Amino acid sequence: MCEKKFRSTCPISSALDLFGDKWTLLIVRDLLYHGSRTFKDFYQAEEKIPSSRLADRLKKLEQLGALTKENHPTNKKVFIYRLTQKGKDLAPVIVDLITWGNKHLEEHISEESKEFAKRLEENREGVLKELMK
């Protein structure tokens, strides 16, 4: 049953089998920053994910158990997505991508992100703890 899913028994390769694309970790990013999001929220992010892609990435992440989908308390048409612990555990990866990007793509990174990256360098553990709570 896993034979089709993973290329090898390497944890890196296996993680990439799940997250190795241009969109999945951006969904995780938005949830790390905001705690909870709706379809529309993700859809309106700067990077402009196509709704078809967004729908299937959310489905995959839910099936994987990295996020949950629950009803909005008052609006039946809206769903609320949140990270599970499995999803939150991706925070270190995300945070290291920020550090790498900030160091090596500095010229085109936003000031806001640079400041976040600075906080990270000063206190990685603290920032991580905050993000994952």
Next chain:
Amino acid sequence: MCEKKFRSTCPISSALDLFGDKWTLLIVRDLLYHGSRTFKDFYQAEEKIPSSRLADRLKKLEQLGALTKENHPTNKKVFIYRLTQKGKDLAPVIVDLITWGNKHLEEHISEESKEFAKRLEENREGVLKELMK
């Protein structure tokens, strides 16, 4: 000139524009573990990358400045690939993927990787230092 290359000024999204696929970080992985590799070495890795993909990922990583390509000292047909500092700086990302994979995909991860992950948990900084040197 960057307008086509990056979807936004977010460092995460930008890093994913460069590394967000199933193969690129496996090349980095092999170089982190082994120091230097040849085309054949990468090609023979467990995950079976197609040679066409390998060729263009190596080219992209070289253009990006994440690795260098140099001549073999005695065999003119062989090239030696090595990580630059820019490439080595991806080590934290790789290492966090190992930690995540080991925790959440435990049942299908090799014993060898589990042991490495254990060393990581005990001494992340030390292992990182070793990998990046």
Next chain:
DNA sequence: ATAATTGCTTTCAAAATTGAAGCAAAATGT
């Protein structure tokens, strides 16, 4: 009652990926 919003699904062309075969230069074997 009508219009707008939300969370999708559908469609389809374009782009990326795979797997296999091919190839030239260099190295190795005899």
Next chain:
DNA sequence: ACATTTTGCTTCAATTTTGAAAGCAATTAT
């Protein structure tokens, strides 16, 4: 010296994935 193998790719057809746009049904707002 000559044939064979190795190495590092390139090429190509077939399949898969993606992106852009349109569509849609069930609410919700007016």
